[in-house]
Amino acid sequence: MTKQWNIPAAWRGAELFSRPDWTHKLTKSEIDEIDAALRSVEVAGLSLPQITPATFPLPHFKTFLEETADSLEHGSGACYLRGFPVWRYNEAQLKIIFWGISRHLGIPISQSATGERIFSVRDEGFKMDNPKARGPNTSKGLSFHTDRCDVIGFMCVKQAKSGGENYLVSSVTLFNEIAKRRPDMLAALQEPYTYLRHTVDTGNSLPYCLQPVFAERDGCFAANLLRVLIDRAQKTEGVPKLSAKQVEALDYLESVAAEPELHVSFRQEPGDLLFVNNWVLFHSRSQFEDHPEPESRRHLLRVWLSMPNSRAVPESFRGNYGQVGAGAVRGGMKPKERRLR
Helix, strand or coil: CCCCCCCCCCCCHHHHHHCCCCEEECCHHHHHHHHHHHHHHHHHCCCHHHCCCCCCCCCCHHHHHHHHHHHHHHCCCEEEEECCCHHHCCHHHHHHHHHHHHHCCCEECCCCCCCCCCEEECCCCCCCCCCCCCHHHCCCCEEEECCCCCEEEEEEEECCCEECCEEEEEHHHHHHHHHHHCHHHHHHHCCCEEEECCCCCCCCCCCEEEECCEEEECCEEEECCCHHHHHHHHCCCCCCCCCHHHHHHHHHHHHHHCCCCCEEEECCCCCCEEEEECCCEEEEECCEECCCCHHHCCEEEEEEEECCCCCCCCHHHHHHHCCCCCCCCCCCCCCCCCCCC
C-alpha cells in the first residue's frame, strides 16, 4: 500500500479552523508594538531592505512570530492574523509594517523580473493576452496552486465589493486521498511535469523546467503546483509534452481538491494577514467584483518568503527554486540584469 502521511499538515477541511495554530486575534499591546516599530523606522529613514528584525523591534510579539514560523513548517501550515487597523495608515506605512512582520518570519524574495519584494494584488485591467498579466492582477478566479517560495503572505488592505474568497486545501491530504482511491493517478503526479517560463519571469534564462507535483526528501513531504504554466507548456513547441495519463492525473487532483469536505473557504477582510506554507498547502481565490471607485477597490499586499527553518526538497525542484537544501535562500524570480548604456 502507498505510504500515508500522518503529519499535522494533513488536515481535512474545517478541521483547520479548530487548530490552535490557525488563527490569532491581534491584541492592543501587539498592535502598539507594531506601531512603535513603524515609528522607529520612519524616524531612522530606513528603506525596506534595511528593515530587519533588529530595526523593526517587536519585544514581545516576536515570540509569537517565532512560534508561527515553527507551526508553518511543522504544524498546520497556515496562520491567520486578524484585526490589524489598516485604516490608520497609508500604503507606504502598511508596506513597512507588512515587511517588518514578515522579516520576523523569513526573508522576502523577488516576485518579478524588476525585483519587487512586496507585490500589490489588485485588478490592473490587463487583458489576458498582455504579457504583463498575472492571475493576481486580474479579477478572475484562480485554481488551486502554489507560488515559488516557501511561505506566501498576504495583508488585506481593501476587499472587493463581492467575491474574492480564499480557499486552502492540504496537499498532504490530497496525496493521502489519491493514494487510497487512485494509486495510478498518484504515480503519474510524481512524474516530471513541464513548466513553461512565466511571461513576467524575463530574468530567467531557462525556457522551461521539469518538476513533479508530489515528492519527498529526507522524510519530508513536498508538493508544488502551478497548472497555468503546465498548460502553457503543452501549447508551446519545443518543450516536452505530458502523457495523457499525466493530464488525467492533474484533472483528477483538481476534482479531489474541489470536494467541500477537504478544503476550507473564508474571506480575508481588511486588517487580516494570512501566511501559507506552499510545500504542504495549495491555495486559490474566487472571482470578484470590484467597487467602481478606484480608491475603494480590492487591494492586498503579497510577500514571498524564504524560510530559515525550511525543509530540504528534492533536486527536481532546483529549476524553479535555485536551491533545495534545508534553510537555503531559494525561490522567487531572478531580477533582470540592466544593460549599461
